[in-house]
Amino acid sequence: MIFLIFLSIFILGAAIGSFLNVLIGRLPKGEKITGRSHCDHCRKKLRWYDLIPILSFFILDRKCRYCHKKLSWQYPIVEIITGISFVLITNYQIPITRQFSNIRSLGNWSLFGYWLLVIGLLSSFIVIFFSDLKYHLISDYVLITLFIFSFFYKLFNNVTIQQFSNFFLSGLIVALPIFLIYYFSKERAMGLGDVYLSTIIGFLLGWKRGYLALYIAVITGAIFGLVLIVLKKKKLQSKIAFGPFIVIGTIVMLFWGEKIMEIIKKIYGF
Numbered sequence: 194m195i196f197l198i199f200l201s202i203f204i205l206g207a208a209i210g211s212f213l214n215v216l217i218g219r220l221p222k223g224e225k226i227t228g229r230s231h232c233d234h235c236r237k238k239l240r241w242y243d244l245i246p247i248l249s250f251f252i253l254d255r256k257c258r259y260c261h262k263k264l265s266w267q268y269p270i271v272e273i274i275t276g277i278s279f280v281l282i283t284n285y286q287i288p289i290t291r292q293f294s295n296i297r298s299l300g301n302w303s304l305f306g307y308w309l310l311v312i313g314l315l316s317s318f319i320v321i322f323f324s325d326l327k328y329h330l331i332s333d334y335v336l337i338t339l340f341i342f343s344f345f346y347k348l349f350n351n352v353t354i355q356q357f358s359n360f361f362l363s364g365l366i367v368a369l370p371i372f373l374i375y376y377f378s379k380e381r382a383m384g385l386g387d388v389y390l391s392t393i394i395g396f397l398l399g400w401k402r403g404y405l406a407l408y409i410a411v412i413t414g415a416i417f418g419l420v421l422i423v424l425k426k427k428k429l430q431s432k433i434a435f436g437p438f439i440v441i442g443t444i445v446m447l448f449w450g451e452k453i454m455e456i457i458k459k460i461y462g463f
């Protein structure tokens with residue numbers, strides 16, 4: 194029985210992932226997000242049986258039914274990641290902030306509301322990760338959506354008005370170094386999207402965790418860049434989007450921040 198419940202939640206997640214794929218593909222190009230899905234190559238409208246999350250990709254053997262061109266791995270990857278995240282969040286496998294360590298004592302409706310918020314945050318992060326990776330662009334709509342989810346996430350965590358203004362300030366503090374890099378590199382190293390994104394991250398996490406998220410982003414970004422250069426996929430001068438790494442840092446700090454802060458306190462005493 195419990196297996197069936199988690200299987201349904203995985204399928205729901207994969208279906209939402211399918212919608213996130215539409216956002217990833219269309220928002221950076223300024224296309225409407227309504228309207229039927231079509232093939233990236235031949236633009237032919239796809240039928241429902243071509244759009245079954247995860248399955249269609251493998252049934253069609255990675256090829257468009259009509260023009261036989263290769264389909265992007267992005268489609269099943271996003272669907273699988275979203276499905277797995279839904280299951281993990283529902284299963285409380287992911288620890289979510291200290292305030293909610295007693296999450297099981299919440300009423301059903303608040304629990305459901307909180308679940309929706311975390312799902313919303315994670316879905317926004319998935320869209321930002323893949324659209325920045327693919328197009329080097331983070332749509333304003335996704336940033337606004339992320340901010341709205343972050344705002345309600347704070348409300349849910351019983352944040353007071355005073356704390357709210359502190360979190361807004363944290364947003365500016367965390368965004369400052371990114372803004373300076375953006376400004377002095379004349380948009381070459383960072384884009385305006387990175388500045389907005391780090392502002393929201395500072396608001397969501399507070400300045401300490403926000404900076405740690407940026408730190409994780411720089412480290413993972415550097416490792417990734419080195420690997421690409423060693424594999425000769427990129428040259429030293431070529432651009433790598435920073436947004437995906439901010440997303441990685443943020444997710445690590447959002448879900449495991451409490452533990453990481455404890456470890457830092459033990460080692461450095463602050």
Ligand SMILES: [Zn+2]
Pocket residue numbers: 232233234235236237257258259260261262
């Ligand atoms: Zn096609």
